[in-house]
Amino acid sequence: xxxxxxxxxxxxxxxxxxxxxxxxxxxxxxxxxxxxxxxxxxxxxxxxxxxxxxxxxxxxxxxxxxxxxxxxxxxxxxxxxxxxxxxxxxxxxxxxxxxxxxxxxxxxxxxxxxxxxx
Amino acid sequence: xxxxxxxxxxxxxxxxxxxxxxxxxxxxxxxxxxxxxxxxxxxxxxxxxxxxxxxxxxxxxxxxxxxxxxxxxxxxxxxxxxxxxxxxxxxxxxxxxxxxxxxxxxxxxxxxxxxxxxxxxxxxxxxxxxxxxxxxxxxxxxxxxxxxxxxxxxxxxxxxxxxxxxxxxxxxxxxxxxxxxxxxxxxxxxxxxxxxxxxxxxxxxxxxxxxxxxxxxxxxxxxxxxxxxxxxxxxxxxxxxxxxxxxxxxxxxxxxxxxxxxxxxxxxxxxxxxxxxxxxxxxxxxxxxxxxxxxxxxxxxxxxxxxxxxxxxxxxxxxxxxxxxxxxxxxxxxxxxxxxxxxxxxxxxxxxxxxxxxxxxxxxxxxxxxxxxxxxxxxxxxxxxxxxxxxxxxxxxxxxxxxxxxxxxxxxxxxxxxxxxxxxxxxxxxxxxxxxxxxxxxxxxxxxxxxxxxxxxxxxxxxxxxxxxxxxxxxxxxxxxxxxxxxxxxxxxxxxxxxxxxxxxxxxxxxxxxxxxxxxxxxxxxxxxxxxxxxxxxxxxxxxxxxxxxxxxxxxxxxxxxxxxxxxxxxxxxxxxxxxxxxxxxxxxxxxxxxxxxxxxxxxxxxxxxxxxxxxxxxxxxxxxxxxxxxxxxxxxxxxxxxxxxxxxxxxxxxxxxxxxxxxxxxxxxxxxxxxxxxxxxxxxxxxxxxxxxxxxxxxxxxxxxxxxxxxxxxxxxxxxxxxxxxxxxxxxxxxxxxxxxxxxxxxxxxxxxxxxxxxxxxxxxxxxxxxxxxxxxxxxxxxxxxxxxxxxxxxxxxxxxxxxx
Numbered sequence: 030x031x032x033x034x035x036x037x038x039x040x041x042x043x044x045x046x047x048x049x050x051x052x053x054x055x056x057x058x059x060x061x062x063x064x065x066x067x068x069x070x071x072x073x074x075x076x077x078x079x080x081x082x083x084x085x086x087x088x089x090x091x092x093x094x095x096x097x098x099x100x101x102x103x104x105x106x107x108x109x110x111x112x113x114x115x116x117x118x119x120x121x122x123x124x125x126x127x128x129x130x131x132x133x134x135x136x137x138x139x140x141x142x143x144x145x146x147x
Numbered sequence: 148x149x150x151x152x153x154x155x156x157x158x159x160x161x162x163x164x165x166x167x168x169x170x171x172x173x174x175x176x177x178x179x180x181x182x183x184x185x186x187x188x189x190x191x192x193x194x195x196x197x198x199x200x201x202x203x204x205x206x207x208x209x210x211x212x213x214x215x216x217x218x219x220x221x222x223x224x225x226x227x228x229x230x231x232x233x234x235x236x237x238x239x240x241x242x243x244x245x246x247x248x249x250x251x252x253x254x255x256x257x258x259x260x261x262x263x264x265x266x267x268x269x270x271x272x273x274x275x276x277x278x279x280x281x282x283x284x285x286x287x288x289x290x291x292x293x294x295x296x297x298x299x300x301x302x303x304x305x306x307x308x309x310x311x312x313x314x315x316x317x318x319x320x321x322x323x324x325x326x327x328x329x330x331x332x333x334x335x336x337x338x339x340x341x342x343x344x345x346x347x348x349x350x351x352x353x354x355x356x357x358x359x360x361x362x363x364x365x366x367x368x369x370x371x372x373x374x375x376x377x378x379x380x381x382x383x384x385x386x387x388x389x390x391x392x393x394x395x396x397x398x399x400x401x402x403x404x405x406x407x408x409x410x411x412x413x414x415x416x417x418x419x420x421x422x423x424x425x426x427x428x429x430x431x432x433x434x435x436x437x438x439x440x441x442x443x444x445x446x447x448x449x450x451x452x453x454x455x456x457x458x459x460x461x462x463x464x465x466x467x468x469x470x471x472x473x474x475x476x477x478x479x480x481x482x483x484x485x486x487x488x489x490x491x492x493x494x495x496x497x498x499x500x501x502x503x504x505x506x507x508x509x510x511x512x513x514x515x516x517x518x519x520x521x522x523x524x525x526x527x528x529x530x531x532x533x534x535x536x537x538x539x540x541x542x543x544x545x546x547x548x549x550x551x552x553x554x555x556x557x558x559x560x561x562x563x564x565x566x567x568x569x570x571x572x573x574x575x576x577x578x579x580x581x582x583x584x585x586x587x588x589x590x591x592x593x594x595x596x597x598x599x600x601x602x603x604x605x606x607x608x609x610x611x612x613x614x615x616x617x618x619x620x621x622x623x624x625x626x627x628x629x630x631x632x633x634x635x636x637x638x639x640x641x642x643x644x645x646x647x648x649x650x651x652x653x654x655x656x657x658x659x660x661x662x663x664x665x666x667x668x669x670x671x672x673x674x675x676x677x678x679x680x681x682x683x684x685x686x687x688x689x690x691x692x693x694x695x696x697x698x699x700x701x702x703x704x705x706x707x708x709x710x711x712x713x714x715x716x717x718x719x720x721x722x723x724x725x726x727x728x729x730x731x732x733x734x735x736x737x738x739x740x741x742x743x744x745x746x747x748x749x750x751x752x753x754x755x756x757x758x759x760x761x762x763x764x765x766x767x768x769x770x771x772x773x774x775x776x777x778x779x780x781x782x783x784x785x786x787x788x789x790x791x792x793x794x795x796x797x798x799x800x801x802x803x804x805x806x807x808x809x810x811x812x813x814x815x816x817x818x819x820x821x822x823x824x825x826x827x828x829x830x831x832x833x834x835x836x837x838x839x840x841x842x843x844x845x846x847x848x849x850x851x852x853x854x855x856x857x858x859x860x861x862x863x864x865x866x867x868x869x870x871x872x873x874x875x876x877x878x879x880x881x882x883x884x885x886x887x888x889x890x891x892x893x894x895x896x897x898x899x900x901x902x903x904x905x906x907x908x909x910x911x912x913x914x915x916x917x918x919x920x921x922x923x924x925x926x927x928x929x930x931x932x933x934x935x936x937x938x939x940x941x942x943x944x945x946x947x948x949x950x951x952x953x
Contacts, residue, residue, distance in 0.1 A: 057182075058163075090184060108858065130167055
């Protein structure tokens with residue numbers, strides 16, 4: 030991983046963590062967008078760095094919340110969403126959903142930063 | 148190029164945002180839902196049941212001790228604080244359910260689930276559910292103290308709702324993506340209507356009208372007799388009614404409108420019913436009366452019941468509460484215990500309305516044109532336009548069926564007359580029961596209770612046992628309300644009500660026990676008109692013969708009776724079928740099956756195959772007898788099980804036994820063979836698909852989540868025996884929703900259990916933790932705390948404190 034990639038990755042997570050305290054779920058989209066504006070990346074990294082950053086953030090957060098309760102609800106939600114009752118699969122899906130949202134908004138941030146001449 | 152890319156990514160971002168933030172079909176808004184910071188993950192936790200919570204408007208601190216079953220023991224300094232705390236605590240564990248059930252009662256489900264619920268909502272509006280709730284509130288306004296308690300409860304619920312944020316709202320709100328609205332006292336009235344509909348909202352008058360027209364009076368009477376040939380009524384036969392000095396209404400000379408009715412509204416579950424009984428001290432092994440109750444309702448989770456202890460310095464009561472209503476509904480206090488079964492009386496009738504013209508502003512009654520009124524029902528629909536339905540009202544009640552609803556005549560309709568529309572303060576009797584100290588208090592408490600009529604069983608530490616059949620009952624003329632009536636004829640109106648003191652009741656009967664199981668309330672000697680509109684005929688006889696079988700009974704006997712799987716219905720028909728079926732027509736495999744069945748002892752235990760074979764046989768046989776009732780052009784209902792069996796045994800050559808579609812003329816005995824063969828092939832198919840058909844698997848009892856039985860939140864394949872018409876009345880998704888046994892020592896000792904758990908949160912270990920013990924026929928000791936000092940049985944204590952700036 031290159032240095033800008035690492036910076037973007039870390040900044041995205043920190044932003045998401047802070048913003049999530051007072052914004053709804055789409056705080057991760059803001060985080061992806063903002064870090065793309067200021068820490069511009071190249072090619073597929075534009076999408077994948079914030080994608081994995083938020084995936085990691087949501088996976089860890091979900092695991093921490095749910096593991097303390099033996100995944101009682103996670104197992105049921107996994108049935109509800111046709112994931113066969115597997116809580117880990119639900120955690121992964123959660124990460125992918127968050128990552129997708131952040132990655133896509135980062136693409137927008139990147140385009141805006143290009144426009145701004147950075 | 149730059150701009151194209153920018154616009155593309157902007158659109159892409161917006162689309163992704165929209166898709167993850169919006170409920171699409173049955174899929175929740177997936178980004179919002181799965182967000183670990185405030186989505187569904189935040190509900191993956193047990194409830195917080197300690198610490199201090201500040202609540203506006205309390206006059207003193209309220210202590211809530213939770214025992215190991217998450218049963219809250221509430222200790223307040225006065226009634227208003229008590230009911231405020233009850234509202235708060237109930238909402239804390241059951242908010243979504245409270246709101247959902249009252250939305251269902253009000254016909255507002257479309258607001259939550261969208262277009263699929265429009266038909267349901269229209270039906271509830273046309274049933275006049277909200278109208279009935281408004282009438283009830285009008286009556287309650289005469290009781291300012293009750294209103295003050297309802298408001299205290301409301302404020303408690305709302306204090307909880309206000310404490311919620313995006314993170315902490317219950318799972319179902321996140322799943323369906325909506326938010327709770329404030330609780331109101333009308334919602335409590337709606338919940339009571341919900342119970343009234345469930346327990347006193349059934350009738351077959353329109354179906355009976357079709358049958359009467361089609362088959363004639365004599366045949367109707369054979370199929371639907373007012374009394375079966377056996378009758379073991381709630382109030383013992385030897386009761387002397389000479390104290391009743393009011394006469395039955397005289398039957399007018401008049402004609403009934405014999406219309407053809409194509410379609411009727413959905414009825415409550417036919418098995419809604421219950422058992423209760425009590426033995427006197429003399430009949431009890433310990434010398435203390437013992438009482439039991441088990442209401443049979445649809446098996447839902449969150450359960451319809453929530454167990455609580457409610458205490459002030461002046462009274463302590465414990466038992467099953469209904470989330471949304473105040474006080475304990477089936478329970479006990481330091482002095483008495485009480486429980487309910489459904490009285491199943493005909494308190495819902497239909498009148499044919501003749502409108503003057505198509506404007507429907509006037510209808511004929513008593514040789515005049517009288518004005519109608521209109522209630523405009525606007526049904527908000529999520530994601531679609533509001534549906535407006537104008538329901539016409541007459542003095543009888545709402546004209547449920549008209550050319551806008553299940554009918555096509557623009558100048559006629561059918562109006563519903565229902566005790567549920569009369570209004571009544573049906574909250575007060577329970578609050579009074581909670582505080583009652585003896586038989587007289589119990590009788591006083593019940594006096595004003597109107598609906599749904601219940602058989603209220605009673606036992607006291609003083610040694611009395613009793614049972615009052617209480618409700619508001621019209622004093623009907625012979626035959627009144629069995630069929631569609633003439634809405635223009637004032638003689639067809641309900642003329643008066645049975646004076647409350649003349650409601651059937653029994654106190655300390657000689658036989659030493661009282662019991663009820665939704666059977667006929669009385670025998671022919673009761674001076675008022677009561678006809679059989681679906682009375683149970685099996686559980687009562689098993690219960691009563693059990694209590695006649697020996698001298699004394701213990702709590703263990705009570706448990707055994709709750710869990711009694713004896714199938715009297717099968718025991719009364721099978722030997723007859725064995726004797727009369729021409730079994731030479733059976734294949735070797737079928738013969739083997741029959742032999743298997745013959746070895747059955749008539750107990751519906753989970754490991755037996757007999758109950759499954761019997762069930763398959765009966766399910767094949769019953770519709771074969773009543774193929775005459777299979778019609779798409781008119782609404783019909785086939786006769787009750789007891790009468791069907793009576794006819795099979797006593798009128799085997801009755802024309803009804805014939806199968807219309809075959810050239811031969813079948814008799815009952817032919818049907819036995821035909822239906823057995825059908826059952827055998829059904830069982831073979833079942834076995835190929837699901838494996839062995841032992842009763843537990845074959846029946847497949849489940850407890851379904853309130854929201855359309857969402858499988859993820861439901862519990863399936865519960866190993867429990869019994870069936871409908873058996874004392875352990877557990878069928879597939881219906882059965883004992885609360886089992887309670889109370890011994891009237893001082894203080895009383897009680898056992899209780901229900902198929903669910905105290906928490907409404909599927910993420911809590913307390914969500915369904917009673918289910919396995921319930922299925923196994925076990926009970927939990929109810930810890931009736933005598934003071935608010937926490938004992939070792941208390942796992943946690945929470946204090947509700949008044950806010951200082953009140």
